[in-house]
Amino acid sequence: MNFIEIExxxxxxxxxxxxxxxxxxxxxxxxxxxxxxxxxxxxxxxxSAVQDGKRxxxxxxxxxxxxxxxxxxxxxxxxxxxxxxxxxxHDKHVxxxxxxxxxxxxxxxxxxxxxxxxxxxxxxxxPAIKSSIDKLSRLYGSMLKVDGLDFYTFPLVEKIAEAxxxxxxxxxxxxxxxxxxxxAKVLALKxxxxxxxxxxxxxxxxxxxxxxxxxxxxxxxxxxxxxxxGFDNVTPLDxxxxxxxxxxxxxxxxxxxxxxxxxVQKNFNGFAAWAGQYLFEMIRNSEKx
DNA sequence: TCTCAGGGGCGAT
DNA sequence: ATCGCCCCTGAG
Numbered sequence: 001m002n003f004i005e006i007e008x009x010x011x012x013x014x015x016x017x018x019x020x021x022x023x024x025x026x027x028x029x030x031x032x033x034x035x036x037x038x039x040x041x042x043x044x045x046x047x048s049a050v051q052d053g054k055r056x057x058x059x060x061x062x063x064x065x066x067x068x069x070x071x072x073x074x075x076x077x078x079x080x081x082x083x084x085x086x087x088x089x090h091d092k093h094v095x096x097x098x099x100x101x102x103x104x105x106x107x108x109x110x111x112x113x114x115x116x117x118x119x120x121x122x123x124x125x126x127p128a129i130k131s132s133i134d135k136l137s138r139l140y141g142s143m144l145k146v147d148g149l150d151f152y153t154f155p156l157v158e159k160i161a162e163a164x165x166x167x168x169x170x171x172x173x174x175x176x177x178x179x180x181x182x183x184a185k186v187l188a189l190k191x192x193x194x195x196x197x198x199x200x201x202x203x204x205x206x207x208x209x210x211x212x213x214x215x216x217x218x219x220x221x222x223x224x225x226x227x228x229x230g231f232d233n234v235t236p237l238d239x240x241x242x243x244x245x246x247x248x249x250x251x252x253x254x255x256x257x258x259x260x261x262x263x264v265q266k267n268f269n270g271f272a273a274w275a276g277q278y279l280f281e282m283i284r285n286s287e288k289x
Numbered sequence: 290t291c292t293c294a295g296g297g298g299c300g301a302t
Numbered sequence: 303a304t305c306g307c308c309c310c311t312g313a314g
Contacts, residue, residue: 018296122297128311129296174309179298217298238296256303280296 001042002066005056008081010103011043017281019227020107021117021130022137022154031146033137035113035154036070038062038146062146076108076230084232087269088278093248094268097278104281106273107227111198112157112187114228119179119215121223128172135171139163160184179215186213203231218257226273235264235276244283 015023015030023032030041042058061067072078089095121129140155140163161184168177198206206229210221222236235241237260245251245260268275
């Protein structure tokens with residue numbers, strides 16, 4: 001496998017952080033069934049990496065091999081982690097989480113894939129989301145053999161757009177079926193220009209565009225802004241978000257979504273996305289225990 | 290078998 | 303701006 005040296009990047013944390021649903025860990029290897037093919041990743045445990053002398057990520061891509069650009073972009077390897085930490089560590093709760101979850105990162109996922117994924121995510125828990133996306137990929141993605149295993153890439157919106165209702169229902173998407181179908185049709189018509197037309201917009205303009213799509217409300221729109229378009233000062237505020245704002249900062253849980261967003265955007269030096277991801281991780285784990 | 294909540298959004302009010 | 307409902311699944 002190829003190797004990229006990088007510090008402060010924890011694959012296990014990042015791929016399990018609720019920002020992405022297409023990754024499976026098989027043995028010591030991660031396999032991601034993205035719309036751009038399968039990405040295979042591997043990271044040595046911290047101790048053995050230190051003995052090895054260098055910390056980094058082993059990787060390969062399929063069907064196109066050695067696509068370093070894809071991996072570098074998807075994992076956001078060119079982010080300045082130290083600078084981001086400096087920007088948000090003044091906050092004591094974030095600082096605590098930065099210590100606990102060092103190396104948790106944000107990804108940059110495909111635009112259409114992110115939209116469809118988070119429409120499906122509405123009012124579901126993470127295992128259920130993964131299950132639905134897996135079924136959807138088996139139906140409309142393309143099969144790819146990697147290491148003797150069958151993987152199904154995340155479907156193109158053009159494929160989903162051609163789906164019929166009863167097939168889509170078999171993926172346990174539930175009442176979101178018409179949203180997924182309608183939005184897939186809209187995105188398919190835009191023919192990959194959707195992202196290009198949105199990527200240069202301001203945050204609020206981009207959000208308004210996204211909200212036009214069926215099944216995309218404020219929270220899902222913010223997920224796309226952060227996890228695909230790289231707006232680092234946006235945090236998707238789900239029930240967990242409301243919870244950490246209430247528990248850690250004493251905010252009224254009945255604040256409107258917009259009021260919560262305004263508060264978050266003012267308090268993390270332009271990196272609310274990162275602060276939010278760390279706080280999300282911390283409060284989610286605190287309730288598991 | 291049952292309850293409860295899940296990284297919400299829609300439509301009516 | 304608020305509120306009830308929506309399909310389905312995982313977790314207890």
